[in-house]
Amino acid sequence: MTTTSQLSSADASIARFEKQTSRYGRNTMLIGLVLSLAGPIYIAFFSGLEITGSMIWVAFLAVAGTFGVLWFVEPLTYFPILGSAAMYQAFMIGNISNKLLPAAIVAQSTIGAKPGTKRGDLAAVMAICGAATVHLTSLLLLVGILGTWLVSLIPADIIEVARLYIMPSLMGAVLVQCIVAMKSLRPTVIAIVLALLMNFVLVPLAPTLGMFATAIVVICSILFSWLLRNRKTTYSTES
Amino acid sequence: MTTQRIMAAGDPTSTDIWALANSPVLWFCALGVFAVIFVQCILYSRAVKKAAPHVDMPLAEVKESFRAGAVASIGPSLAVVLVAIALLALFGTPAVLVRIGLIGSAAAETASASISASTMGAALGGDSYTQQVFGVAFMAMSLSGAMWMICTLIMTPLLKKGGNTLSKRNPAVMALVPTAALLGAFSALTIAELPKSNVHLILVCISAAMMGLCLYLAKVLNIKWLKEWALGIAIVVSIVAAYFLHTA
Numbered sequence: 001m002t003t004t005s006q007l008s009s010a011d012a013s014i015a016r017f018e019k020q021t022s023r024y025g026r027n028t029m030l031i032g033l034v035l036s037l038a039g040p041i042y043i044a045f046f047s048g049l050e051i052t053g054s055m056i057w058v059a060f061l062a063v064a065g066t067f068g069v070l071w072f073v074e075p076l077t078y079f080p081i082l083g084s085a086a087m088y089q090a091f092m093i094g095n096i097s098n099k100l101l102p103a104a105i106v107a108q109s110t111i112g113a114k115p116g117t118k119r120g121d122l123a124a125v126m127a128i129c130g131a132a133t134v135h136l137t138s139l140l141l142l143v144g145i146l147g148t149w150l151v152s153l154i155p156a157d158i159i160e161v162a163r164l165y166i167m168p169s170l171m172g173a174v175l176v177q178c179i180v181a182m183k184s185l186r187p188t189v190i191a192i193v194l195a196l197l198m199n200f201v202l203v204p205l206a207p208t209l210g211m212f213a214t215a216i217v218v219i220c221s222i223l224f225s226w227l228l229r230n231r232k233t234t235y236s237t238e239s
Numbered sequence: 240m241t242t243q244r245i246m247a248a249g250d251p252t253s254t255d256i257w258a259l260a261n262s263p264v265l266w267f268c269a270l271g272v273f274a275v276i277f278v279q280c281i282l283y284s285r286a287v288k289k290a291a292p293h294v295d296m297p298l299a300e301v302k303e304s305f306r307a308g309a310v311a312s313i314g315p316s317l318a319v320v321l322v323a324i325a326l327l328a329l330f331g332t333p334a335v336l337v338r339i340g341l342i343g344s345a346a347a348e349t350a351s352a353s354i355s356a357s358t359m360g361a362a363l364g365g366d367s368y369t370q371q372v373f374g375v376a377f378m379a380m381s382l383s384g385a386m387w388m389i390c391t392l393i394m395t396p397l398l399k400k401g402g403n404t405l406s407k408r409n410p411a412v413m414a415l416v417p418t419a420a421l422l423g424a425f426s427a428l429t430i431a432e433l434p435k436s437n438v439h440l441i442l443v444c445i446s447a448a449m450m451g452l453c454l455y456l457a458k459v460l461n462i463k464w465l466k467e468w469a470l471g472i473a474i475v476v477s478i479v480a481a482y483f484l485h486t487a
Contacts, residue, residue: 013293020286022399026392028279032272033388036337039268040381044374047249047259051374059355059379064386066354066424067347071386072394073417079398089283091391092276094342098467099315107307111300118294122287126301127308129280129287134309135316136273139323139340147324148261148332161482163328163364167353168439169477170325171429172446173470174346178425180454187419195426199434211358214350214427221423222416229415 014118018085021125025088032092058211065215069222083121089128093135103131187225194220251371259370260331260377269333272341314464319345321471325478329364334377342384345470350428351380362435438484442477449473 044051075087081101082090090096105115107127113119151159179188194217203210249259284305291301322345323335330338330352338348353363355376361367363376429447432439453469456462 010294013290017286017290021283022396024279024282024286028275028282029388029392032275032342033385033392035268035271035275036342036388037381037385038271039265039333039337040374040378042264042268043249043259043262044378047262047370047374048251049249049259049371049374050251051371051378055359055375056378056382059358059375060382062354062358063351063379063383067351067383067420068386069416069420071383071390073413073420074387075391075394076398076413077417079395084395084399085283085286087391087395089276089279091388092272092279092342094340095315095319095344098344099312099319102315103308103311106311107304110307111296111303113296113300119296119300122291122294122296122301123304125283126287126304127311129284130305130308130310131312131316132276132280134312135319135340136276138313138316138320139336140273142317142320143323143327143340144332144336147320147327147335150324151327158482159328161485162325162478163368165364165438165442165478165481165485166325166329166474167349167363167428168432168435168442169446169474169481170322170345170349170470171425171432172443172448172477173450173473175425175429176447176450177454177470178346178421180451182418182422184418184422187415187422191419191422191426192430194423195430198427199430210360213357213431214354214424217427218420218423221426222419225415225419226412229411 010118017122021085021088025085029088029092062212062215065212066218069218081115083124085121085125086128089125089132093128093132095135099135100128100131103127186228186230187221190224190228191217191221194224249370249374251369253370254366254368256329256368256370256373257331260334260373265331265333269336272337276341315467318467318471321468322474325471325474330373330377338377338380338384342387343380346425348380348384350424351383352376353428355379357431438481441484442481445480446473446477449476 043049044056075091078090078096079087082096082104086100086104090100093100104124104127107123107130108115108120111119111123113123115124182188198209198213198217203213209216287301288298291298319340323339326335326339326345326349329349339345343351349363353376356363356368356372359372359375361369361372429443432443434440450469450473453465453472457465457469
């Protein structure tokens, strides 16, 4: 008797929790979405920069060709781990795999709750709230105030060097991090060969390709990685 | 000059990104995003506190979860701060706070900006990086970030109903596509830096080597924080090297 009534009251309160957080989550995310677009719209169209709609479209298409697949795949990937309430938090706060997931797991193990259980889900949501509070505060103080002040102190020629060379300084490390995290040899080799071909053979021959170079490499990487995938495991199911 | 900053009256050919990128309107929008996330946290915490007693979760455990999450994120947050400061000169403070600090990540957002700049025949940070290029890049990376949120908003309710069929029916595609996409994107962007100059070539190698070294040491010596700080360390070492190579 007691266990069933306890169970149903637990289920009802979790159902209420899910309904509440879905509503809060959707609404806050919509406001965040509007605010995050308001700034760039103001800069692009109301600051006299003579930016045309077609410039934006071409740039957006090139970015879409590169990251478009991830817009759909990432929410699919994280949903089973995060649950619906935390989805609305995670995709607004960002840094999901390197910060929010570890925080959630640490919190669950601290109170001894298993992931996927009701206690585990609630602990994860609280952990993300805690992580967000620390993250927002440190960004505001250390980047917003201290960082802006620091940059104004640093001599202009060092800032100039940082601006000129930030891309190679960032990308070399990002590529290595990506290769190590993915741990898949074939797609790595395919991607690097395609990127070398694009930048040292195709772009010099046809410079207009440069606009969509990254998008083309991404799409071909997906295609060739799929065609040349290791079929040993799929043979057994197909035959 | 002061009126220019308030009105953000841009000049398409000017390379003074900061005059535009730190305009009060952008600050207002950036702080708005921060406020929205704070409000979301408060609403969520209240909902958790209400539901917890019904699932045999005492309030002490709710508080403990919050504290554990907060403490666990100190290291990663400071690592993000270091990378964000390195990108301030490129995008200005408000754009860095929203795009790199929050919604996106340093790698994806800088990649989007670089791709956008190349569609205009420009390169991030160089002489061709004008206010106009910044405007287009900022718009394109924000639109890309918006698409992530729109997909989350549309797909979460559907997934909740149990429509997660693609990942169940074809897990191989689900694993392979993002892996290949990310490797393709970062390979293309990294290798595009190589032919720009000898300094670029050397810096890509230094940055890649530093990341490799950090990840190797983190694994061999079992130091977890080194993995989080690896990107920041690689950037700082490369920029210092850039200064000596550039002035040499």
